[in-house]
Amino acid sequence: MSQHLDEALSGAATANPKTPFILKLVRFREFAILLALVLVFVGTSLKNTSFASTSSIQGLLSGPAVIILIAVGETLVIITRNVDLTVGSVVGLSAYLVGDVYVHYPHTPVLVALLVGIAVGAACGLVTGTIVAYARVPSLAVTLGLLYIIRGLDAVIVNAVQINATSLPAGFIGVGANNFIGIPIMMWIAIIVVAVVGYAMRNFRATREMYAIGSNPEAALLAGIPVQRRIFSAFVVSGALAGLAGALWLAEFATVGSTAGTGYELDAVAAAVVGGVAIFGGSGTILGAALGALFLNTINQALVAGGVSSFWDQAVAGLLLVLAIALDRYLVVRSERILRVEGRDRGRH
Amino acid sequence: MSEGFIDGAADAARDSLDTPKPLLVVEHAKKSFGAVHALNDVSIELFRGEAHALLGENGAGKSTLVKIFAGVHQPDSGSIFLDGVRVQLSSPAAARDAGVSVIYQEPTLFPDLTVAENIFMGRQPLRSGRRINRSEMTKLTKDAFDRLGVTIDPSRAARGLSVADQQIVEIAKSISFNAQVIIMDEPTAALTEVEVARLFDVVKTLRAQGAAIMYVSHRLSEVFDICQRVTILRDGAFVKTALIGETNIDDVIRSMVGRDVVAAQSAGGGTDGANVLEVERLTREGIFTDISFNVRAGEIVALAGLVGAGRTEVARGIFGIDRIDAGTVKIDGKKLKSGSPVAAMNAGIGFVPEDRRQQGLVMEMAIDRNVALASLRGLSHLGFIRKSSERKMAFDWSARLRLKYGRLSNTVMTLSGGNQQKVVLAKWLAREPRLLIIDEPTRGIDIGTKAEVHRLLTELVKQGVAVLMISSEMPEVLQISDRILVLCEGRLIDEFSREEANETSIMRAATGLARTSAA
C-alpha cells in the first residue's frame, strides 16, 4: 500500500474535482433567466417599439407583483418537498375580506388593510399546514381539497356583498396605481418581500432546515430537525404571502368577484419551477422564483406586444413549466453520469 | 449531555492499574434477537491513539456491536465505560453527545446543501440576530478538514461528492462534535485505492490527535496496514484480541473461520453440461469491467467477493435491470438484448434479487398473486388471468417448497423471512428457468429453511438448470457450488474449482491478495 502514498497525497490535493460546466449552469439559473428576460425584452422592442416605452415598462413591473408574492411563498413550500395549491383561492378570499373591511370601516389605514390580508392568508396557511404536517397526508391531495373549500367560502361571502372601486378609499387604490421613484408601489412591496424572505432563507437555521428537509427527509429526521414544525411554518408563510398578494390584488383591480385569483396556484408553481426551484425540494432561491414570475409575465406582455393573441400566454406558461422540469432532469442525469465516469477515471490514476 | 452516571467502584478499579486507561470499554455485552444470540459475552477495550480492527465473518456480530456503540441497540446485559465512567448509549443522540461517532459505508448527506452546512446543520455558528455566521462556519469546516489533512471546498454542494469525500465529511462532522471514539463500518467498501490511501492518512491524523478508532473491515490487508490491535468475533462470541505485530493474516483468517472446513457435499451437477450462460467482456462504466465467464447446465457457479466488489451489479447487468456499456450476454448461444428484464426472462433467466422486500415481493399482495407475478402472461388467456390456474400454481409450488402459510390469499407480509424467500423462489421456479440467478439466497432466514434452499438448488441443477449464485456466506459458497468466481473491485480476478477452494484461499483472493500456491 505504501507505493500509493505519493498518489494519496496528490489525491488529497486534487480530491475536489473541477466542477463540470453543466453543474455551474445549474447554479446560475438566476443569471440564465435574467438573460432570457433581456432577450425577450430586446427582441420584442425591436419588433414593436412601443414595448420599450415607460408606461409599458411600468406595466411589466406592476403586473407580476401579485404572482411574485405567491411564488415566493410557494417556493418555501416546494423547498420542503410539498406543494401548496390553495394560494389562488387564498388570494381571492383575502382580496374579498380586505374589501369587506373597507365596506364596513371606510377609514381603515392602508397598512391595517394589508395586515388584514396577511392575517387571512396566515389563517388559511395555518389550517393547511396543520393538516399536511401533522396528519401526514400528501400535500397535493390536501391542498387540492382546500382549494375547493376556500374558493367555495370566498364565493359564498362574495355573493352576499359586491365590492367595487366606490367602496375603496383612494389611498388604498393608490397602492395599486401609483409609483414611487418610477416603480409601482406594488412592485416595491414585492421587492421588499423578496429581499427579506430571500435574506432569511439564506441566513437562519430554521430556513436552512427547510432546505435540508426537502433535500433528504430521512437524513433530516436523523439530524434531529423538527421536520413537521418546519413544514407547518412553510405553509403558514405561503398563506400569509398569498393573503398579502390578495390585498394588493384588490388595490390593483379595485373590484373583486368570486373568481379573483383563480388558477394563480399554477402560475406560482410555474414561476418557481421556471426560476430554478426543484420540484422535488431541497434547492432553489427566492430570487430565482421572483425572476421566474417576472419572466413569465414579460413573455405574456411580449406576446401581446408582438401581436400574438393573448390566449398564447397560458400555453406558453405551461410549456415553459414542462421545459423547465425537463431541463432540470436532464442536467441532473448528465451531471450524475459525468460524476460516475469521473469517479472511475480517478480510480484508475 | 451524556446520560452516563459515575460508577465509583469501576473507576477506582481502573485507576489502580498501571497501564494507560482505556478510553472505551465494553464488558460482557450480550444481545439477542428472538432466539438468535447476536452477541454473547463480548468484551473489548479501545485506547486513545489506536486503530482497533474488529473482524469476523458475516453474522459474527460485528454490526450488532457497532450498533450498540451507535446507540441504536442497547445490550441485554453488560456495561459500557467511557473514560472510566459508566455510560448508557440509549439513543444515537446520546451516543453522539457522549463522543461516540459512527461512520457508515454509505453516508447520508443533504445533497443540495453545501459541505459546511452538512456538517453544521441545526447547530450552525450564529452572529447577532441569530443569523448564521457563514464565514465562521466555513472557517470551522476548513479547520476540521485541516485537522484531517484533506482539501474539500466547504462551500461546494454535497451533491456529486464521491463516497470517499462523503465519508470525509461525516468524519469532519464527528470531530466537530468532539467525538473521542470514531467507529468506521466497512469504510473502504466503495472506495478506490487512492481514496483508501487518503482515508488512511485521515485515520493516522485522528490517532495522532488522541482519538480511538474502531475499524470494521473485511479487507485484511488494510487492517494490517493501519491497525495496531485486532479483535476477532465468531458466531456472536469473542475469540481473541491480539497486537497486530504478533499475528498474521493466515492466523487471523483461521480465527475468523474457526470451524472445521466444511466438507464439500456433492452438488450432483457435473461441469460437463452445455453452456447456458456466456458473459463476454461485460462492462458498466465505473462499476465493473471486462467480466467474462460462463455457466453450464447442471452446475452452480458462485460469485464471491467483498461487499462493493460488483457482484450484484453484474447480476443486474445480465438480467437487464441496468444497461451495460459494453460486452455481451448469451443464453444458449443466443445474444441477449441488453437492458430488458422481459428479454432476459423470455430467454429463460430467473432472478431472485438481494432485497426481498423492495425487489422480490410485493409485500402487500397475496401469496398466490406474488407467485404468479412473473408468470402472468402464461397464466392468462386473451389477457384474462385464469384464477384457477393461478391458485393451482401457487398451491403446487407452496407444497413443493413446503411453504408454511395460513391462506394463499394472505399477504406475504404475514410470512416469516424464510417463507418469504420461498415465495420469491416459487415465483421464479414456476417459470421453469434455464438459468437461475440467485443473490444472497439465504440472507436473513433461519437455519432449517437455509438447508431446504440448499437442497432445492442442488435438486435444480440435477434437473439440468444452471445456477449463478451470489453469496457472502462462505460456508454456503463452499458447500454447494461447483465453481467459484471471485470479484474484487469490479474485476473478475480469480476462479476456483470446488476441489481447490477453501475459505482461506477465497478470502485472500477477495481481499486482493495474491494467490498462494498452497491452497
Add this chain to the structure above:
Amino acid sequence: MEDTETVLEKDAAIDLGGGRGLVSLVRWESGLVILLIACIICGTLSFKYFFTPQTIFFSGLDIGEIAMMALPMTFIIITGEIDLSVASMLGLSASTLGYLFLHGWNIWPAMIVCMVVGAVAGAFNGILITRFGLPSIAVTIGTLSLYRGLASIILGTNTAVGFPLSTLKLSLPIGKSEIAYDFAIFIVMAIVFAVVLHLTSFGRSLYAIGLQKETAFFSGIRVNQIKFRLYVLSGLVCAFAGILYTYQEASANNVTGLGLELNVVAIVLLGGVSIFGGRGTIIGVVLAACIMAALTTWLTDIDVSGEVQSIIIGGLLLLSVLVPNARDGFVRIRALFKRRKVGASL
C-alpha cells in the same frame, strides 16, 4: 452491509403491521353504499321527485363525463401517478370540435380528429413521465396549463354553437324510464374498466406497480410501457368526454370543463383509491360517482348554492384522504420514532 440481525429485526417490524389491506377496502365500499343510500333518502325526504326518472336523468347528465374521466384516472392513481391535465384535455377536445365545426367540417371526421388530439395530448404526458422520468404531478400541472392554452388559441373567444343535435339523442330509453346517454356510456365503460382492472394481467400489473414498482420491474412487468398506455388512454377518454360535453352543452368555448380535474380526483379518492397507489376498486369509484351525482342533485334541490357544494366536495376529498390515513398515519408516526433509533444505521 445488512446481515442476519438486521433482517430479522425488519421482519419483526413488518409483521406488526400485517394483514389489513383487503378488509379496510371492503369496509370503505360498504361505507360508500351507506353514504349513497343516505344521500338518496335525504334527497327523497326534501324533494318528492328526487328518485324519479327525470331527476336521475339530469343528475346522470351532470356527472357522466366527469365520471368517465375518473376511470382512467383510477388506473393512473393506482399505479402511483396522477394526471391533472384531464379537464384541459377535455377542453382541448371540445375546442377542436368547435373549431372544426365552425370551419364547416362534417361532425364525424371532426370527432375522429378530436380523439386523435386527445391521444396525442395523453402521449405527450406519457412520454415526459416515462421516457424522461419526470414527476407526473409537475408534468400534468404544466400540461393542464398548456392544453387549456391551446384550447384558447384554437377557438379564441368564439363560442361554437349550432351543433347538429339531432344526430345524437341525449337519452337512452330503458323500459319506461330514460337514462342519460353519457351516464349509460359511463356504466358500460366502468364495466369494461372493472373487468380489465380486476380480471386481467394488465390490471394485476397496475396494482403491482403501485405497491412495489421495483418488484414489478424485476418481475418482467413493462412498467414504463404500461404507464405510457395509461396516459394515452386518459387522453382518449378525456377527448371522448369532451365531445359528449360539447353535445350536452350544445356549445364549445375555451373554458369548457375548466377546473373539472378537481371533481375527477375527488371522485377517485372518495371511491377509496389510495393516493399512495396500489389500492382501489372500480366499484368504489362508480359508487363515489353516484354519491357525487345524488349529493349535488339533492343540494341543488334544497337550494344550496354551487359554492357551498364545492366546499362540501372539497371536504369529501379531504376526508377521503384523511380517514384512511388516520390509522396509517398513526402507525407511521409510531414507526417513525422507531426508525429514528434504527435509522442511524442507514
